[in-house]
Every structure is written in C-alpha cells, then in structure tokens.
Amino acid sequence: MAEPSAFPVSGTCACAGVSMTLAAPPRSMLLCACLDCQQATGAGHAALALMALVDVAVTGQTGSWAVTAASGAQTTRYFCSRCGTPVFGKSSRAGAHMLVAAGFFVGHSNWFRPAALIFARSMLDWDKIDDKLPRYETYKT
C-alpha cells in the first residue's frame, strides 16, 4: 500500500498547464499491459492509481479520447491538450473512480506500489516486470 503520509500529493504536466492533486492514497495500484495502454504510454505498460473521484482535483485544459475497452466499456483517456502528458482515464463502468497516471507526478511518485499486473496476456517479453507481482490475463478478478 502507498504510504498515507505521502498524501496529499500534487503535480503538473510537462508544460504546467494542467495540475492534479491526490488528497488521499489510491484505492489500488496496477500495472496494465493492455494494447491501449501500450499505445498511450509509448511503453510496455501503464502505471495506474485507482482513485475515488472525490479524492482527485484537476485544473487546466485537458483533451480526451475514448476507446472501447476489451470489456466493452468505454474508456476515456484525458491528457494535457498542449503538451500531451497523460493525466487520467475513466471507464463508463466505474463512474465513481478514475485511473490516474502515476508518471504525472514525476519526481513525486515514490508512493506508487503496484499490487498486480493486469492484461498480462499482451505483456511484451522485453518489458521486464517483477515476477512476484500477481498477474491477471485480463482484468483483476
């Protein structure tokens, strides 16, 4: 679990146009190797903090792009409309929560402790992930 003492934690995107504050620790933390996350991050997986909406404050201009996830739910990714830094994502099936990009808090993300890897089925063999981390082929069950 994340150190509660690390919170609140605040950060800005690369151009400082978007700011985000997490008032409380995440409900859970995940790595996701789904194909959408690979494309959105430009890497093998995303590092995501599942947050209650009430614990997150975002200011500034975000753009968004919606895709249909493997589950059939609509996933909308939000990013800074100027510099493109990923900010958070929302699922149509999880209205009270959002998935915050841990990397947004660059330099202040030591609180991030992933509890599982999801979408291991599309994990890339060059993307080395802790063998001890529980893995799920798709969503965490």
Ligand SMILES: [Zn+2]
């Ligand atoms: Zn920006």
Ligand SMILES: [Zn+2]
């Ligand atoms: Zn994903």
